Amino acid sequence: MGRWEPGAGDRLREAALNLYLERGFDQTMVNDIAARAGVTARTFFRHFADKREVLFDAAAEVEKKSLAALEGAPATTSALDLVAAALEAVADIVGRDREIARIRRTVIMANADLRERELIKHAQMTAVLADGLRRRGIGDAEVELAAETGSAVYRVAFRRWVDDGDLDLCEALDQSFARLRTLIAAG
Incomplete structure (x- = not known):
């Protein structure tokens, strides 16, 4: 799924939460979240300042x-x-x-x-x-x-x-x- 498709923020949030549960917060990298959501790390940073902000945005x-x-x-x-x-x-x-x-x-x-x-x-x-x-x-x-x-x-x-x-x-x-x-x- 490309970064231009709608819903990237929601996909990133879902991917991040699932990875945080599976691997732990510290072991999850932005690139992992972006890959799971089907977008680039650059797209991640368009939606969130850092991986903590997925939880606090x-x-x-x-x-x-x-x-x-x-x-x-x-x-x-x-x-x-x-x-x-x-x-x-x-x-x-x-x-x-x-x-x-x-x-x-x-x-x-x-x-x-x-x-x-x-x-x-x-x-x-x-x-x-x-x-x-x-x-x-x-x-x-x-x-x-x-x-x-x-x-x-x-x-x-x-x-x-x-x-x-x-x-x-x-x-x-x-x-x-x-x-x-x-x-x-x-x-």
Whole structure:
């Protein structure tokens, strides 16, 4: 299949994920991914900056959609509900394919550098949410609590979704926020 044929990015992603599972992340080279996808290494670099970005390339889309959801919420929305709305937008993107999410998580958990990169991406997302809340005029203490709490709730919901075939990611997120509210009310 030539590089000019449509879907090269998706083929590259699929090839990379399968090779990462088969050989391990460190043992998989860009040339291997490109060959498996039926394209050149040059085509790979048109789609991804490096082989790690196959796992992390949705970050810009996630940030954009989450901020749009946060900014589009009514002015009277609480900080935690703003974060929940933003994370639901994230769930709409991330929750498209559970099997890819499972493979991605397996690959990341098997590599210390990728786990670190994943933590950095989560921290960046938390900072983006916090900045969005500040722009809405919410105070620093509430901003930090809402953004950090929302990030933790998202991670719990994501794990539940990946491991439970009966929930979609938005449902897992809604349930996790509901449990948090129950814990707060009981406290």
